[in-house]
Amino acid sequence: MSNIIIGTAGHIDHGKTALIKALNGYEGDSTNEEKQRGITIDLSFSNLSKGQQNIAFIDVPGHEKLVKNMIAGAFGFDYVMLVVSAVEGIMPQTVEHIEIINLLGIKDIILTLTKSDLVTKEELEIQKKKTLEFLDTFDFDIKFVQEVSIYEPKSIEALKNNLFTIKNSSKQEENFFRYYVDRVFSPKGIGTIVTGTVLGKKLELNEKVFICEAGKESKIKNIQVHNENAIEANISNRAALNLQGINSSNIKRGDLITKKGFIRGFDEIDISFKALKGKKLHHNKSYTVFIGAKKLEAKVLLFDSIENLDSGFATIKTKENLFTIFGEKLIIRQGNHTICGGKVLNPIIDPMKKNQKKNLLESLNENNFEDAYYQLLQAHKKGLGIISSAQRFALSHAEAISFAKNLKNVFVDEKELVIYPIETKDIIITSVREIYTKNTYALLSNASIALRLKWASTSFIQASLDELEKEGFLQKDNNLYKNANIKEDFAKNLEDSFLERLKKEDITPTAPYNIYDELDLDRKLGDDILKSLTAKKHVIRLQHNLFIHEQSLNDIIAKMKEIIKDDGYIDISNFKEKYPLSRKYLITYLDYLDNFSNIKKQDNKRVFV
Incomplete structure (x- = not known):
């Protein structure tokens, strides 16, 4: 099935949500607040299908104070359905939405002139001409223009037919799956569910994924694409994922879900940027940055100025890690004003x-x-x-x-x-x-x-x-x-060097690997030499990783027996008084005494039989 994501854009009250409802019957303004105020506050998602074609709609708010929500949806668009009222024409939020779309690099536009029943044909043509002239100042590819009225079913049907003529998603397959979370749910008895747009590569049921910000791995228990269970979610699918073993409190809007090992997070990234006309980016100043569905506060450091620039390179520094890839688009805003768009150039910070x-x-x-x-x-x-x-x-x-x-x-x-x-x-x-x-x-x-x-x-x-x-x-x-x-004969020289080293270490021999490294011996070769010396009884193995020169062992055993002869016994206490060794050596030598027939153990002491 072909998948396309079409996002709406346009000024408040130009009929975006009403148009979606006319196309597929979906009531976008679902919350009480949205219905009471008559505006779309958050993103709403719906779809329209015909045969093997599926169009997903992301309806975004048009109110100037809700542009942040519009940006959260726009990163996933394949096409933009620009909605312009035939009565009012291009308005302030129409302009800002168009500027943001342009900054995000989205080129494919569908122009719909709504409320066509409220103007004359002449007025409609004038409005169409003005809108197209404005769009010509940008580098957009306008797929078609459609005049519509939600009260004229033929116009809605014509728009539907035209929508099904556009091509599949133009998003490029990447090396790995990525998915920005735009909503988090926790239905009783089901666990954590997230929604978002599939980027990079498709995802299959039961695959393991990694939630970057939480640093946790999860398994996909269930996938729903447009409210239907699916075994996979492809690029440009709007998908709901049921995550196994993840608490909803550990994940939030804007978090990135991907595959483990592909992306590292950094608290700064390097970008290129270009400001909107009449705007500039200021050095060492704080801004709001939007990447995917993520919104965060960051400080911007310019490369070629300590004042301001309208384009160039900059470093974005944040208080949390950013998980980005080369080429990702971002938007930088200040308050309710869009300042510039940027592109991630360097997502991995090196000294x-x-x-x-x-x-x-x-x-x-x-x-x-x-x-x-x-x-x-x-x-x-x-x-x-x-x-x-x-x-x-x-x-x-x-x-x-x-x-x-x-x-x-x-x-x-x-x-x-x-x-x-x-x-x-x-x-x-x-x-x-x-x-x-x-x-x-x-x-x-x-x-x-x-x-x-x-x-x-x-x-x-x-x-x-x-x-x-x-x-x-x-x-x-x-x-x-x-x-x-x-x-000369290496083997003989190496055995002699090894024995000499153990003799020097006497009753506090180090681990064999330390000796190998100091003698510059290959570890396997060192093991072979040690086995040979042990077989010849030149070296005695006391523990898994503790070997001693046979003369050193004989000497310490003789001295331990002298302690028994003088004190009537030997234990850790009187042994340590005369030989202040570490507990590891003391216990090892005391245990070795148990091998002699004239020695017996009484509680923690050794005595002569």
Whole structure:
């Protein structure tokens, strides 16, 4: 089924809600306050279907003080049905709605001239001409013009027929599902239900989703599209979602529901902006910002001025995290006045110098992702995650990898999805050289080096090891690398080094991994050496991760027996007096005494039999 979302726009009392009712019988003004005041206060949603075509309507308020509600609905529009009274023509809120639609980048317009029965044909033509001339000052694509009266069924039927001729949603499929919440319900016995418009990618029943602001994961128990149960909700569907395990108090209007792992939140974002005619954005001043269905207070910091600008780049700083993607449109208002529209350029904030950030924003503003990658790699010399491209550049996984592979002077790890500046390989090579220069008998694998250089992927490390092997600095032995200049028996030298280290640590031996790291040994190799020494009884295993030189163990056991001989017993207290060890060692050695036939345990003491 094709899905289209059409939003109304226009001045108060020009007949938006009455027109929707005439089209599909839906009574938009449903609350007592709305009925008493005769205006739409909040968004209302309805639909009209014909065969495999479905049109969803979002009816927005036309009152100047309720423009914030209009914006909350407008971000989801595919088309705008601009409603202009043939009696009054274009009025102040008509203008502001048109300006907001233009700032949000919505281009497809359906012009309806309502109350056509109240004017003559000549007056109707004059009003149509004036309206079209005004719309010509913008870059809109007017699909058709329709004169209507809710009292003339033929005109309503003609509008219906024309509406079903327009094409499917023009929204682009993205790399992942997104959904701004515009309403939250909690019907008794059902749980939490939210409504919103599906963006990015379709959603299926029983899928897991992530509520960004709440930081909670949930499962979709039920989906309703236009009041009917559905197994999926597609792009541009108005959908109600029943969320599992989420309390309604944990979610609010404007929250973003998406898939876990795709979007990170930041308390600032960078944007490009363009103010309305005669308006300017002021530096370091607070404004109301609208993104999707979210409304929040924020401070605006201009890039190229400490006073004001009518266009340029700015940073938006807020007291809560913003979960946005590249290219998202936003509106900035002050009080009841719309100041400008903006586009998210940089949704992920990185530590960058101002001139570096300016270069990045200029590249992003021109959709020059290749240059943007290079700018970001200067700030991410130890790796830039490709998966972040879904948020950074609104690129699909395949597009991001394709871009990365075409970049020059970079190393792309397609498995771990990381890009590195090629010069960063020098950091790995230098680190490895230092290890093998300091310790001639170092014997490490790729995995062991990765434990030390946690930022480097194994593929990038391997490329560095291959280079060191090619130049003759290292020699590969199975999966281990040794100093190419050493010819003697490694195994004997390594066992001797290990024994010497344990002898030095005496009765307070450290965990094996600490020894491996200090001796620059691969962990698997270290385990093998330790097993060999244990089998030869040169080393004794006392606990899972506690090994001791056999001479050191014999010495401490002899001294423990001397304590029993002198005091008549040994326990933690008199043992610690003579050997102030940690409790871990004291208990381990006392337990080891139990292995001797001439020792028995009485309560917490050990005595001779």
